[in-house]
Amino acid sequence: MKANFNSEILDIIYKSGLGFECVSIGEMKRLFDLMPNIDRKKIIFTPNFAKKSDYIWALANQVIVIVDSIYPIAKWPDIFENQDIMIRIDPGKGDGHHDHVITAGSHSKFGIPLSDINQVLRLCEKYCIKIIGLHTHNGSGIKNISTWLDTAKLLLELSKKFKDTAVINLGGGIPIKEKLNQREFDFNKFSQMLIDLKKNFKNIAMWFEPGRFIVGESGALITHVTQIKQKDDQNYIGVDVGMNVLIRPILYGSYHEIVNLTKYDQERKLLVSIVGPICESGDKLGENREFPETDEEDVILIANAGAYVRSMASEYNLREMPDEIII
Numbered sequence: 466m467k468a469n470f471n472s473e474i475l476d477i478i479y480k481s482g483l484g485f486e487c488v489s490i491g492e493m494k495r496l497f498d499l500m501p502n503i504d505r506k507k508i509i510f511t512p513n514f515a516k517k518s519d520y521i522w523a524l525a526n527q528v529i530v531i532v533d534s535i536y537p538i539a540k541w542p543d544i545f546e547n548q549d550i551m552i553r554i555d556p557g558k559g560d561g562h563h564d565h566v567i568t569a570g571s572h573s574k575f576g577i578p579l580s581d582i583n584q585v586l587r588l589c590e591k592y593c594i595k596i597i598g599l600h601t602h603n604g605s606g607i608k609n610i611s612t613w614l615d616t617a618k619l620l621l622e623l624s625k626k627f628k629d630t631a632v633i634n635l636g637g638g639i640p641i642k643e644k645l646n647q648r649e650f651d652f653n654k655f656s657q658m659l660i661d662l663k664k665n666f667k668n669i670a671m672w673f674e675p676g677r678f679i680v681g682e683s684g685a686l687i688t689h690v691t692q693i694k695q696k697d698d699q700n701y702i703g704v705d706v707g708m709n710v711l712i713r714p715i716l717y718g719s720y721h722e723i724v725n726l727t728k729y730d731q732e733r734k735l736l737v738s739i740v741g742p743i744c745e746s747g748d749k750l751g752e753n754r755e756f757p758e759t760d761e762e763d764v765i766l767i768a769n770a771g772a773y774v775r776s777m778a779s780e781y782n783l784r785e786m787p788d789e790i791i792i
């Protein structure tokens with residue numbers, strides 16, 4: 466849900482039979498509004514440092530709740546007593562395309578550390594809480610197959626301690642290709658290694674929560690050139706969207722391919738920064754890009770905008786949101 470909450474896209478995903486992972490009450494309410502008949506067990510609620518009433522709401526609405534800290538169970542046992550839940554484990558080290566998207570390890574605020582596992586077991590026994598699944602989400606854009614394998618091994622091993630576990634959930638983070646010359650993620654190897662691991666755990670299902678992988682490549686951000694400026698050796702091309710719509714480059718140093726569609730066939734002989742109209746020095750969508758001679762009104766395409774673009778956009782500078790069109 467947090468990668469892209471466009472209602473038409475959610476509808477396509479729903480009709481294809483997938484479930485949804487939500488991190489807030491707002492995301493779940495959006496789903497209930499759009500799909501009143503959705504099987505509630507197709508919705509996973511994965512909050513972090515959420516308030517007590519959020520858990521109460523989620524359990525009352527019969528979605529799958531994933532608890533990612535010992536605190537809720539220890540402090541509010543009455544909420545969880547006799548319930549089925551999943552727990553989010555912090556395997557101790559995360560991975561991802563930038564420090565800010567690594568969601569495991571002691572410097573990340575997510576997950577139950579392995580050192581708390583025995584206490585979780587004791588509390589769950591005491592309050593008759595059934596742990597029906599073990600979850601991790603290590604980060605975003607995890608290209609390293611060994612990170613996936615290590616996590617799967619850890620959860621499968623832990624499932625021996627948690628007798629009611631029917632699922633291990635490896636979370637999101639399946640990468641997409643961001644640069645044209647980037648090596649493809651080796652899916653065959655990835656799936657074969659996981660299938661081999663699972664052979665010894667026939668009764669345990671394996672779930673994933675891919676966000677970017679499903680929607681990232683499906684979106685393009687289209688804008689046009691506003692102005693051009695040269696300062697010493699720096700060429701700036703201004704476009705009509707900024708970091709209010711595409712925050713990822715300044716937030717994570719993310720790379721989005723940017724092309725001038727109007728001059729697509731022309732030689733790319735300039736080195737430019739593509740910048741937006743926002744009043745921040747960090748309002749750069751791409752730097753050191755090879756670009757053709759460009760003019761006002763040229764149409765610019767920013768690729769891989771289907772995930773974490775519109776959903777992370779803000780009203781900063783009170784700029785209008787771009788229209789969303791599904792083709």
Ligand SMILES: *Cc1c(COP(=O)(O)O)cnc(C)c1O
Pocket residue numbers: 467468486488511602604605606636637638639674675676677678772
């Ligand atoms: C953000 C998130 C995902 C999706 O991550 P992607 O990098 O888009 O695949 C999955 N699970 C959880 C718990 C998340 O917070």
